[in-house]
Structure formats: C-alpha cells, structure tokens
Amino acid sequence: MIINFIFSAVRLGMTLLFGSTGETITEKSGHLNLGIPGIMCVGAACGCVSEALYTGAVGQGNANRILAVLIPIVASFLGAAFLGVIYSFLTVTLRANQNVTGLALTTFGVGVANYLIKTVEIIKYSYASSFFTAGFPFAAKLGGFGKLFFSYGIMVYLAIAIALITSFVFNKTRVGLHLRAVGENPATADAAGINVTAYRYLATMIGSGIAGLGGLCYVMDNLNGNWEYVIDAMGWLSIALVIFTVWKPSLGILGSILFGALYIASNYISGTNKALLNMLPYVVTILVLITTSIRNKKEHHPPAGLGLNYYREER
Amino acid sequence: MEKTVALELRHLTKTFGSVTANKNVDLTVYRGEILAILGENGSGKTTLMNMISGLYYPDSGHILIGGEEVVIGSPKDAFRYKIGMVHQHFKLVDVFSAAENITLGMKDGKFNLKEAKKKISETASRYGFLLDPDKRVYQMSVSEKQTVEIVKVLYRGAEILILDEPTAVLTPQETEKLFDVLRRMRDDGKSIIIITHKLHEVLALTDRVAVLRKGEGVGTVNTAETNEAELTELMVGKKVSLNIERSEPKNCVDRLCVSHLTLTDREGRKILSDISFTARSGEILGIAGIAGSGQRELLETVAGLQKPDAGAISYLDPTTGETVNLLGKTPVQIRDLGVRLSFVPEDRLGMGLVGNMNIIDNMMLRSYRKGRSAFLNRKDPKNLAERIIESLEIVTPNAVTPVRRLSGGNVQKVLVGREIASSPTVLMVAYPVRGLDINSSYTIYNLLNRQKESGVSILFVGEDLDVLIGLCDRILVINSGRVTGIVDGRNAEKGEIGLLMTMTESRRNPAEEGREKQ
Numbered sequence: 038m039i040i041n042f043i044f045s046a047v048r049l050g051m052t053l054l055f056g057s058t059g060e061t062i063t064e065k066s067g068h069l070n071l072g073i074p075g076i077m078c079v080g081a082a083c084g085c086v087s088e089a090l091y092t093g094a095v096g097q098g099n100a101n102r103i104l105a106v107l108i109p110i111v112a113s114f115l116g117a118a119f120l121g122v123i124y125s126f127l128t129v130t131l132r133a134n135q136n137v138t139g140l141a142l143t144t145f146g147v148g149v150a151n152y153l154i155k156t157v158e159i160i161k162y163s164y165a166s167s168f169f170t171a172g173f174p175f176a177a178k179l180g181g182f183g184k185l186f187f188s189y190g191i192m193v194y195l196a197i198a199i200a201l202i203t204s205f206v207f208n209k210t211r212v213g214l215h216l217r218a219v220g221e222n223p224a225t226a227d228a229a230g231i232n233v234t235a236y237r238y239l240a241t242m243i244g245s246g247i248a249g250l251g252g253l254c255y256v257m258d259n260l261n262g263n264w265e266y267v268i269d270a271m272g273w274l275s276i277a278l279v280i281f282t283v284w285k286p287s288l289g290i291l292g293s294i295l296f297g298a299l300y301i302a303s304n305y306i307s308g309t310n311k312a313l314l315n316m317l318p319y320v321v322t323i324l325v326l327i328t329t330s331i332r333n334k335k336e337h338h339p340p341a342g343l344g345l346n347y348y349r350e351e352r
Numbered sequence: 353m354e355k356t357v358a359l360e361l362r363h364l365t366k367t368f369g370s371v372t373a374n375k376n377v378d379l380t381v382y383r384g385e386i387l388a389i390l391g392e393n394g395s396g397k398t399t400l401m402n403m404i405s406g407l408y409y410p411d412s413g414h415i416l417i418g419g420e421e422v423v424i425g426s427p428k429d430a431f432r433y434k435i436g437m438v439h440q441h442f443k444l445v446d447v448f449s450a451a452e453n454i455t456l457g458m459k460d461g462k463f464n465l466k467e468a469k470k471k472i473s474e475t476a477s478r479y480g481f482l483l484d485p486d487k488r489v490y491q492m493s494v495s496e497k498q499t500v501e502i503v504k505v506l507y508r509g510a511e512i513l514i515l516d517e518p519t520a521v522l523t524p525q526e527t528e529k530l531f532d533v534l535r536r537m538r539d540d541g542k543s544i545i546i547i548t549h550k551l552h553e554v555l556a557l558t559d560r561v562a563v564l565r566k567g568e569g570v571g572t573v574n575t576a577e578t579n580e581a582e583l584t585e586l587m588v589g590k591k592v593s594l595n596i597e598r599s600e601p602k603n604c605v606d607r608l609c610v611s612h613l614t615l616t617d618r619e620g621r622k623i624l625s626d627i628s629f630t631a632r633s634g635e636i637l638g639i640a641g642i643a644g645s646g647q648r649e650l651l652e653t654v655a656g657l658q659k660p661d662a663g664a665i666s667y668l669d670p671t672t673g674e675t676v677n678l679l680g681k682t683p684v685q686i687r688d689l690g691v692r693l694s695f696v697p698e699d700r701l702g703m704g705l706v707g708n709m710n711i712i713d714n715m716m717l718r719s720y721r722k723g724r725s726a727f728l729n730r731k732d733p734k735n736l737a738e739r740i741i742e743s744l745e746i747v748t749p750n751a752v753t754p755v756r757r758l759s760g761g762n763v764q765k766v767l768v769g770r771e772i773a774s775s776p777t778v779l780m781v782a783y784p785v786r787g788l789d790i791n792s793s794y795t796i797y798n799l800l801n802r803q804k805e806s807g808v809s810i811l812f813v814g815e816d817l818d819v820l821i822g823l824c825d826r827i828l829v830i831n832s833g834r835v836t837g838i839v840d841g842r843n844a845e846k847g848e849i850g851l852l853m854t855m856t857e858s859r860r861n862p863a864e865e866g867r868e869k870q
Contacts, residue, residue, distance in 0.1 A: 211463040218445050218456050225443035228407065229457030230428035335447050335490050349407065 040181045042298070042305050048189065048259055050297030051196035055251030056275025057293060058200045058286045063121070063244035064279060065207065066237045067220040067342040068128065071139030073248050074272025075146020076120045080249020081256045081268050082150035083116025084109035088165050089157035097164060105165045106191060109253055117249020120146055121242040129237050132346050147269050150252075154264050163262025170258055192254035197290055199247055204287040216240055220340035223347035233347055251275065274300070277322040283329060283337045295321075355382040357419065358543040359404070359435075359512055364413035366399055373399040376413070377569045379562055381512065386534060386544045388554040388575070390587055391564035395789070397547045398440070400564070401514045405437035406430035428457075433512075436505025440516040440547075442497050444489045451485035454504045475506050479533050479540075494521040494644075495530075502533070513537065514545045519553060520815075523642050523853060524846075531557050549790075550816075551580045563587055587790070596797050596822040598841070599805055601635040606668055607809035608654070608778055613663030615649055615833075623649045624660070624833045631778065633670065636800060636810040638824030638841060640817065642853050646833040647813045648698060651780045654811075655695045656683045667691050670777060670807075694776035696768055698783040698813070700760075704767045707756030711737045711748065714755055715770055740769035744795065761792030768799055779803055782813040797823055817846050829853055 056073055063070045070076075088109045092100055124142055127133040172188035179187065207213040218226040219236045227233050252268050278296055282288040296318045303314035329337045359381040366374045374396040381387055391397045402408040404415065406427040414421050417433045424430050430437070444453050455468045469485040476483040481499050489497060498518060505513055515534075519527045534544055534557065548554060554561055555575060562572040563586040570586055608631040615624040624646045631637045639647050652658045654665055656678065665678040669690065676689050686693055697703040705714045715733035722729065737751040744765040748758055755763055764784060771779065781800065785793040800823070804810055814820045820827055824841040829852040836852040 209463075211459070214448075214452060214456065214463075218448070221445045221447060222443070225445055225453075226456070228405075228427050228437075228439065228443045230426065230431055231457045335488070338447075341446060 038305070040184055042301070044184055044188070045301050045304075046298035047185075047193060047294055048297070049301055050293035050295070051189075051193040052251045052255040052259060052271055053275050053278050053296050054196040054200055054289055054293035055192075055254055056248045056272055057278035057282065057289045058196070058203050059244040059246070059248030059251070060276055060279045061244070061282075061284055061286050061289065062203060062216075062247065063241050064284060064343055065216050065220045065340055066240035066244075067223060067340055067345065067347070068124070068237060068241050069135050069139065069344040070121075070124055070142075070241060070245070071136060071276065072120060072124055072142025072146060072245075073139075073276055074269035075143035075150075076117045076245045076248050077146075077252035077255070077272045077275070078150035078268045079120055079146045079153075079252070080113040080117035080246075081252030081264075082153040083249070084113035084253035085162040085256060085264065086153050086157050087112030089161035092161045092164075097161070100165070102168050106168050109162075109165065109257070110195075110250065113249045113253040114246040117252070118242045118246035120249075121245025122238070124245070125238040125241045128346055129234055132348060135344050135346065143269065143272070150268070151266065159262075159264065166257045166260075166262030169254075170261065190258045192250070192258050195250070196254065196293075199250075200286040200290050204285065207286070217340070220342050223342050223345075224349075227347070227349060237347075248272070248275065274318055277319055280339075281318075281322045281325045283325070284339065355385075357381070358383045358417070360416040360419075361400075361404070362414040362416065364400065364403060364410045364415070366396075366403060366408060366410050372567050374403070374410075375567045377564070377567075379569065379572075381543045381545060383511075383543055384538055384541045385559040386538050386546060386557055388558040388561045389545060389547045389564065390549075390551075390554060390561050390583060395564040395587075396567040397564055398516055399567075401437060401516060401545065401547060404430065404512075405435055405514060431457075431508050431510075434508075434510050435512045435514070436508055436510030437514040438498065438501040438505060438516065438518060440520065442501055444497055444500060446490040447488060449486050449488050450483060450492075450500045450503075453489060453500055454485075454507050456504075458508065472503060472507060476503050479506070479536050480529075481533065495523075495526045498522070498530070506537075510542070512543045512545070514547070516547045517549070518546065519548065519550065524817075527553070551583055552818075554583065555580065584790070596794070596819065597801060598823060598825070599801065601632070601804070601825050603807065604632040604634050605670070606630050607633045607670070608811075609664070609666045609668070610654065611664045613650070613653060613660050613665065615646075615653055615658060615660045617649075622833055624653070627663070627830070627833070627835055629828050629835065629838065631809045631811055633777070633809045634804055634807050635825040636804050636812050636823060636841075638820040638827040639811060639813045639830065640820050640827050640849055640853060641830040645830050645853075647830065648782060649833075650830070651695060651697075651782055651811065651813065654678070654780065655693060656681050656686050667693075667778070692774065692776045692778070694771035694774055694779045696764075696771050696779070696781040696784055698786065700763050700767055701756065705755050705763065708754050710752040710754055711741065711746075711766055712751050714766060715740075715773075718770055718774060736770075736773055740766065740773065744769050744799075761788045761795075764788060764792065764796065768796060772799060772803060776803075776808060778809045778811070780811040780813075783815060784812070785819070786815065793819075817849055820849070821846065 056077055060070060060073050088105065091105065091108050120142055124138055127138045128135050169192060170190040172190065176183035176187035207217065215226065215231045216236055219231060219233050223233045251271060255268055255271055256264060274296060278289060278292055282292040299317040300315060303309065303311040357380055361377060361379040364374055364377045377400055389397045399408060403410045406424045406429050409425060415424060422433055451465055451469045451472055454472055472485045481503060483499050483503060518530060522530060538544055558575045560572055560574055561578065561583060563570050565587060611628045613624055613627040617623050627650060641647055649658055653660050659680060667676045667678050669676055676691060678686055701707040712733050715736050716728065719733060720728065734751065740746065741748060741751060746762045746765050748762060755766060768784060784796050800810055812824055821841055821844050827839050827841050827844060827849065828835060829837045829849055831853055839849060
C-alpha cells in the first residue's frame with residue numbers, strides 16, 4: 038500500500054510540478070500570473086481536442102502511439118501559451134493590473150476549456166490515456182523499486198526534466214540571469230540593455246505553456262482520460278507550490294510530491310474529514326510563508342518586481 | 353595638448369507632455385576631461401543625460417560621437433558607443449552579487465562568471481577601487497554600491513562616463529576618494545560628465561562647467577576661470593546670496609528633553625544608543641550624520657512612530673509650564689495631550705503626502721478628525737490649500753491636482769506648508785531640501801527661520817554641512833546611533849563635523865571606517 042501511495046503522490050505531484058515550474062518562470066520575469074488555473078484547463082482541453090481531431094482524421098485503430106502522445110502535448114503547450122500571450126499583451130502592452138488580468142484569465146480559461154471539451158466525444162481522446170500512462174516495459178520485473186521509479190507515464194519524466202532544465206537555466210546561464218534581473222528590477226535590467234518586454238512576453242508564454250501541460254497530465258495520466266471539472270483546483274495548488282518552494286524549480290520536484298501526498302492522503306486514511314485533509318497543502322504553504330518571512334533572507338523572497346508593470350518613461 | 357571631441361550634442365529637445373525638459377541644448381565633451389553639468393532641479397540635466405545613455409529618445413536634435421551622427425535608441429546602443437551612466441538612484445539588483453550585476457546584459461562570448469570576476473578585480477584595482485565581486489548588493493553600503501555601478505560601466509569599456517549626483521550619498525572622505533578615482537580615469541583619456549548641485553565640488557574637480565537653466569544651455573565656462581558667485585548667477589539667472597540668514601535665538605527655553613534614548617530594530621541591531629539632547633524654543637537644532645546613522649529613527653521615535661527600548665522624552669508645555677512625558681505614546685495620543693508636534697519626514701510622497709490625492713485632500717490628512725459631523729469639512733482644508741499655494745508660491749494648475757504631478761520642490765512646499773499651518777511648537781524636518789533647487793531651498797530655509805523667530809523649536813536633519821553650519825544654532829552630530837558631539841553652528845568647522853560623523857572608538861582611519869560602517 039505504501040508503494041501505491043507514493044506512486045499516486047508522485048503522479049499527482051507532477052501535475053502540480055508542471056504548473057509550479059511554469060508559474061515560477063513567469064514570476065521570475067515579474068509577472069504574477071493568477072491565470073494559471075484557467076491556463077491549465079485550456080491546456081488540458083486543447084490537448085484532448087487535438088487528440089480527438091487526430092483520431093477523427095486517421096480512425097481510432099490506426100492511431101500512431103508516438104503521434105497520439107506528441108500531438109496533444111504540442112497542442113496543449115500552444116493553447117496554454119496563447120493565454121500567456123493574452124496576459125502579456127494586457128499587462129505589458131496595455132499596462133493592465135496583473136492581479137485583475139490573471140483572475141479574469143482564470144475565469145475565462147475555465148469557461149473556454151469547458152466549452153471546448155463539449156465539442157468532442159470523450160471516447161476519441163480518452164483511449165490515448167493508455168499511451169500516456171505506459172511506463173518502462175521492464176518496470177514490472179523490478180518489483181517495488183520498478184514501480185517507484187520506472188512505471189510512471191511519460192508526463193512524469195517530462196515534468197522532472199523541465200524542472201531540472203529550468204533550474205539550470207535560472208542559475209547557470211546568461212538568459213537565466215537576465216530573466217531574474219527583469220523580475221527583480223526591470224528598470225535596472227532595461228538600463229543594462231536587456232529587452233524587458235521580450236523577456237516578459239517570452240517567459241509568460243513559455244511558463245503558461247508548461248503549466249498547460251500540467252492540465253493535460255492531470256486528464257491523461259491521473260484521470261485516465263476522463264474529464265473532471267476540478268482541473269482549476271490543480272492550478273491554485275500550483276501557485277501555492279511556487280511560494281512553498283521559494284521560487285526554486287529544483288525544490289519544486291520534492292515539494293510537488295509532498296503536495297501530491299497531502300492531497301491524496303484522505304484516500305488512504307479512513308475515518309477523517311476529507312475536506313480538512315485537502316486543506317493541508319495550503320496550510321503548509323502558509324507555514325512556509327511565515328518561516329521565510331521571519332528568517333528574512335532576501336534570496337527566499339519573491340522577485341522584488343513581482344506584480345509590478347514596467348514602463349520606461351514613467352516619471 | 354590637442355583636444356579631441358568625444359561627444360557632441362546639437363539642438364537636443366525633449367518634451368514630456370506639455371513640459372519641455374530640454375530645449376535646443378548644445379554640448380561638446382572632449383576626451384580626457386571632467387565636465388560638470390550644473391543646473392537647478394528641473395533644469396533638465398538628468399533628462400539630457402538620459403538621452404545620451406539611451407533611456408529617453410530626443411524629440412529632435414542630433415548626437416555626434418567622434419564626429420559622426422549616431423542614433424541612441426536604447427541603453428544597448430549607448431554601450432555600443434562606449435557611453436556608460438551611473439544613475440542617481442542605483443540601478444542594481446539587490447539579491448545579485450556584484451559580479452552578477454556587473455555582467456548583467458552583456459552578451460560577449462561564453463557565460464563565465466569566474467572569468468568575469470577576475471576581470472572585475474583587475475578593472476577595480478586599476479583605478480583604485482575596493483570591491484568584493486561575490487558580495488550581494490543588499491549587504492553593501494551606499495558607497496560600495498556606487499563602486500559597483502562605476503566598475504560596471506568601466507567593465508563595459510565605457511569611454512564616456514556620466515555620473516548623476518554621485519556625491520549626494522557619500523561622506524566627505526568617500527567623496528575625496530571618488531574624486532581621486534575620477535581624476536585617474538580622466539588621465540587615462542576617458543571623458544567624465546558629472547551632474548551636481550554642489551558648487552565647491554565643481555570647482556575642486558572639473559575642467560569645464562556647462563550650465564543649464566530651465567532646460568536650455570546657458571553656456572560653458574572653464575572651471576579655472578570662474579567662481580561660485582558666477583556659476584550661481586549662470587544657474588539661477590540672477591544673483592542669489594549664498595549666505596543663509598540666521599537671526600540670534602531669542603527667549604530660549606527648554607522645550608523637548610530627550611535622555612538616554614535607546615532603540616533596537618526588529619533584527620536586534622542597535623539603531624540608537626543612549627541619545628540625550630535638549631531642543632530649545634526659538635532655535636534650530638541641526639542633526640548631522642552620515643545617511644543611515646539613526647537620524648530618521650530618532651525623529652520617528654520622538655514623533656511616536658517607533659517604540660524605544662529605554663530612555664525618556666519629555667515635552668515642556670509653554671502655556672501651562674507642565675512637563676509631559678511623550679515616551680511610548682502614539683502620534684494621536686501625543687496630539688490629544690495638546691502637544692503641537694509637527695514632522696516633515698524625508699520620504700515626502702511615502703510618509704508625508706499621498707501622491708495620488710490632491711492638495712486639498714492632503715491638507716485633510718492633518719484635520720480629518722476635526723468637527724463632529726459625520727461628513728467631512730472640505731471648506732477649511734480648501735481655504736488652507738489655497739492660502740499655502742499663494743503664500744509659498746507653489747506652481748500647480750490648481751488645488752485639485754494630484755500632488756504626485758508636482759515637482760519635488762513644490763511637493764515639499766505643500767508638506768512643509770501643511771505642517772507649519774498647524775502652528776507647531778516643535779517642528780521636526782528631515783532632509784527638507786533634498787532634491788530641491790537653490791531657490792526652493794531658500795524658500796524652505798526662510799520658512800524655518802520665520803518659525804524659529806516665532807518661538808518654535810526646530811529639529812533639522814540635514815546632509816549638506818554648509819547648510820547646517822549656515823542655518824542651525826547648534827548642531828548635534830550622530831554617528832551610528834550615538835551622539836558624538838554638539839557644536840555651535842556659528843563657529844563650527846566643516847572638518848570638525850565631518851570627523852565627528854565618521855569617528856569611532858577604535859582609532860582606525862576614519863575614511864576606511866566610514867566605508868565599512870554603514
């Protein structure tokens with residue numbers, strides 16, 4: 038049972054890891070994108086709809102395993118990234134308030150996703166779930182060890198890879214340095230010759246795209262191809278996870294597994310109030326906020342320019 | 353020696369909305385010289401420099417570098433033409449190390465911080481800077497941050513360096529060190545443009561002075577052939593006496609007694625230790641010290657905004673003759689005791705006024721408690737606002753313009769005007785002329801003097817020692833939260849105060865100590 042518990046925790050955790058890595062990239066550029074829940078819904082819907090269209094074109098029996106996985110991933114990323122473009126257009130180009138824009142995008146995204154998913158038949162995309170959840174073929178031979186490390190679907194490994202790459206880019210590359218500078222102090226970055234607008238647009242687009250994959254991961258991997266109207270809850274958890282991991286994607290890998298475990302704990306502990314347990318991830322986030330605030334170490338603070346729009350000639 | 357032109361500006365014009373910041377400005381900068389750009393606040397010095405460094409784009413006019421016309425559309429372009437600017441408000445990322453800040457935005461070759469650090473240390477030692485490339489900016493003192501800024505532009509190979517009021521935050525000793533470094537750069541063939549208000553620095557450091565007045569160039573003079581009086585005249589357009597009037601204090605009685613005041617901040621650092629002084633009615637008590645020595649916290653503690661750990665603050669009521677204890681009281685409690693205490697904080701648009709509110713509403717911040725009606729009385733504040741606008745000659749379209757839109761000097765007049773209007777018996781002002789031009793500064797000095805003559809006890813926190821010596825009757829010098837001396841304003845020496853500001857118990861070199869301290 039304990040192995041099953043950890044397995045499920047990791048599976049759910051990676052959904053959250055997509056969301057939190059995406060939001061961390063966005064926030065490092067100074068954009069507080071509260072549209073993540075809506076973006077994850079849209080990501081999920083675009084993935085499912087593209088899968089259904091592909092199936093409709095070639096017929097279910099003829100679906101290519103690789104294409105059936107690749108097409109929804111690309112569509113999911115692009116659909117979600119498009120919402121990132123809307124967000125950036127509103128906040129960077131039109132200088133709208135970031136909180137308001139984000140919340141509006143969440144409402145909008147949930148609605149769009151629910152509409153899109155009703156345009157296609159569930160059978161046309163849910164079959165692909167088995168391609169998504171298939172682990173390594175040798176996993177079964179390795180017993181509990183194989184189950185814990187090699188039996189996950191492709192999305193789980195993708196999430197970890199993206200988090201590690203992001204962490205590397207943040208800390209070891211010039212692009213990462215520039216991105217962090219844009220989020221910390223856009224005026225400084227601008228004076229240093231960094232294109233603040235481009236960095237904010239791109240970071241928000243890429244971050245949103247990655248978060249959108251989380252929605253797809255949730256539907257295809259966790260729900261085995263079923264659509265449930267709770268994907269936005271994963272979005273809110275992801276935003277909490279960003280704070281919990283103090284804006285570090287590498288920490289996010291561990292944090293997301295913990296969040297996943299806390300979220301599913303109620304299924305494994307009988308006789309407790311489920312709603313109460315589901316609250317735990319948010320409680321630990323508040324605890325982290327309290328401890329980081331008390332310790333007051335600047336490296337653990339949110340990017341200093343988070344939530345603030347930048348306009349060069351403002352006086 | 354033949355002088356070669358490094359940079360030439362022809363007829364540069366820049367407007368912001370209806371305000372013309374620069375109009376037809378011409379300027380020539382040679383290689384191997386230090387040029388001062390002198391002008392009152394709002395005369396367009398910074399705007400002009402921002403156009404050279406690519407932050408603003410000129411509406412019309414030409415910029416020539418090495419004789420060829422160039423277009424500088426962004427800071428990146430400026431770097432390409434080897435122009436680097438050190439801004440007045442440092443453009444540094446707090447959580448980054450010095451090396452990360454310096455390499456920020458550079459795109460040459462492979463990203464290699466180790467290599468960069470070596471090059472940074474080389475650049476720093478070449479001009480005599482001290483810099484630890486791994487130190488994070490938020491742990492640095494102001495002068496260290498400035499060093500990072502200067503090394504940053506040098507690292508990019510800048511040949512033309514622009515420094516916007518570089519000495520505003522430095523101690524006299526740090527200023528001297530900076531000047532040595534700048535002279536070394538000049539001898540190295542670089543062109544240095546320095547924006548400043550301080551005439552004695554212009555005379556001590558520069559080769560030529562270009563003067564701007566109301567956005568227009570009014571002439572360039574050789575430093576060796578000019579003097580303070582001439583420069584002031586060029587700057588303001590008419591002769592302004594450099595001497596601040598100071599009347600003899602009359603009927604001095606003790607008004608505010610502070611004894612053994614001690615304050616620690618949330619991190620447990622001692623901000624004030626054992627501060628004692630007495631402020632008397634009818635005199636101006638100056639408070640001098642390096643920025644961040646506890647001046648702000650001292651005033652805030654007296655005003656009831658900070659809770660001290662120990663000590664006593666007592667106020668002697670002039671009408672009843674009673675002694676009132678102010679320690680540990682909130683500002684409202686202090687007011688309810690009948691103590692008329694006014695505070696002009698250094699952060700005008702943060703603590704003093706609300707930028708998005710208009711002048712009338714800002715007047716009401718002081719009077720909203722008056723009256724019994726559930727509705728606000730808008731008439732009295734309106735009259736007060738109009739009276740202040742007229743008597744202090746505040747330049748504003750009307751009384752309902754958001755304060756944020758006014759210039760620095762006018763914002764300060766609104767704030768000081770409001771505080772004086774409540775006829776205080778103790779008036780505390782922190783850096784009241786910071787960022788103000790000479791004329792506005794004198795308006796403020798005169799206001800303070802008039803208050804002094806009417807028997808108000810004034811606490812004046814200042815940074816310019818000349819002003820402190822010229823204006824104050826007594827000067828209290830504090831150094832890292834301790835009183836290091838009280839000197840008489842009439843016969844004080846600048847050097848003496850400067851030493852008191854930087855002196856510590858250990859007998860180390862005061863210049864070095866000041867650098868480490870803050």
